[in-house]
Amino acid sequence: MTTPDLTSVIVVLADSGPFTRECVEHALASEVPVEVIVVDNGSADGVPESLDRAYARDERVRVVYNRANLGFGAAVNRGALHARGERLLVLNPDCLVQPDTLARMIAYMDVHTGIVGAVVCDSEGHPDPASRRRDPLMARALRTKLGRGGDGGIDIHGPMPQGAEEVEIVSGALLLIPRNVFERVGGFDETFFLHCEDMDLCRRVRDGGYRVLLAGDVRVLHGKGGSSRHRPVFVSRHKHRSMYLWFRRHDAAARNPLVRLIVWLGIWAHFLVKIPGQLLRRRR
Numbered sequence: 001m002t003t004p005d006l007t008s009v010i011v012v013l014a015d016s017g018p019f020t021r022e023c024v025e026h027a028l029a030s031e032v033p034v035e036v037i038v039v040d041n042g043s044a045d046g047v048p049e050s051l052d053r054a055y056a057r058d059e060r061v062r063v064v065y066n067r068a069n070l071g072f073g074a075a076v077n078r079g080a081l082h083a084r085g086e087r088l089l090v091l092n093p094d095c096l097v098q099p100d101t102l103a104r105m106i107a108y109m110d111v112h113t114g115i116v117g118a119v120v121c122d123s124e125g126h127p128d129p130a131s132r133r134r135d136p137l138m139a140r141a142l143r144t145k146l147g148r149g150g151d152g153g154i155d156i157h158g159p160m161p162q163g164a165e166e167v168e169i170v171s172g173a174l175l176l177i178p179r180n181v182f183e184r185v186g187g188f189d190e191t192f193f194l195h196c197e198d199m200d201l202c203r204r205v206r207d208g209g210y211r212v213l214l215a216g217d218v219r220v221l222h223g224k225g226g227s228s229r230h231r232p233v234f235v236s237r238h239k240h241r242s243m244y245l246w247f248r249r250h251d252a253a254a255r256n257p258l259v260r261l262i263v264w265l266g267i268w269a270h271f272l273v274k275i276p277g278q279l280l281r282r283r284r
Helices: 019-028 047-054 072-082 101-106 138-145 179-184 197-207 226-230 232-250 257-283
Strands: 003-013 034-040 061-065 085-091 113-121 164-166 174-178 211-222
Touching: 003 019, 003 072, 019 034, 019 047, 019 085, 034 047, 034 072, 034 085, 047 061, 061 072, 072 179, 072 197, 085 101, 085 179, 101 113, 101 174, 101 211, 113 197, 174 179, 174 197, 197 211, 197 232, 232 257
Parallel strands: 003 034, 003 085, 034 061, 113 211
Antiparallel strands: 085 174, 113 174, 164 211
């Protein structure tokens, strides 16, 4: 049963580290009514159990144990099954919302809006360009890689807007979606194990006739995550797989078998080239 005016904050863990506790505390301090659903993807760092004990008497917090890493989208979908809110906020465990963050994002919601994102920033307050992007179609990706992106690439240049801006993609680090829209599009596509699931969701929400908005005046600290640093090659492998999957699903160029082969070879060659540097950074 849905509770009116309640926002369900879904936080997915995978050995995400102690920063998660601060993430939950900030979410609970929101000016609007919230519940926090922590979904654990088989962590071994003890953080989910610690949260479970710390909030054992707080009905606003629940911990869901998957006992295995099901992938990000699958974990969010399972969290949504436990949610009671009329809105879902998908929140990375290394993101810190302020008391007014949710209220300001909700203010941009209307019947035509399917997703509202915010500007995610590093510790020095610099906005991440990935807070808003265009669909990574092959032609755009090539222009971006060749440094000829401009207004035709994946990235959107220029200052962040002062209010709401309709975009194609917002960052999955912080993503607000009405529960009825989430259910209508079938939630996250669990074929995407890690990465690109936010781009896929934004695309399907837009295809369903809804707008995707960036709340350009809402800033959120994003710590660029603990679990990715522990397993860089694992994360990179799934990222590259998801890139190809998104291409197959949403890019008209994928209809050509030769183009599909070339893109497949290019993506996996890029993955292999990245491995030595990732292993070296992990040792450091």
